[in-house]
Amino acid sequence: MQSDAPVEAGETYDVTIEDIAREGDGIARVSGFVIFVPNTQVGDEVTIKVNKVMRKFAFGELA
Template identity: 55%
Template structure:
């Protein structure tokens, strides 16, 4: 599959809804949610703070960002 920059490919997100990933919270968004990045893809995670190392279950995936929740073991 070649990537010549033309067209929209919705399958380019590095995360999938419902799956769990480990990530570090690197920043805080305007609404106070933590921001993690998985392969440069932004994930908003409520209830976290900068420096938290968390497991995140992806709850929603958009074109440019996703949303997740902390998985408590």
């Protein structure tokens, strides 16, 4: 089943880290869709690679 997420696993995106999750991961958004990115800080402008896409959010890493 294909999700309606605006991102795809394996793709890279240029994002700005907007917030920090309780677990300490950075939070970026692509078209409002949340992506958790570890080892980032608020304000970081980074290129990320999406690893896993869930229904409401995704996980990425620094590319």
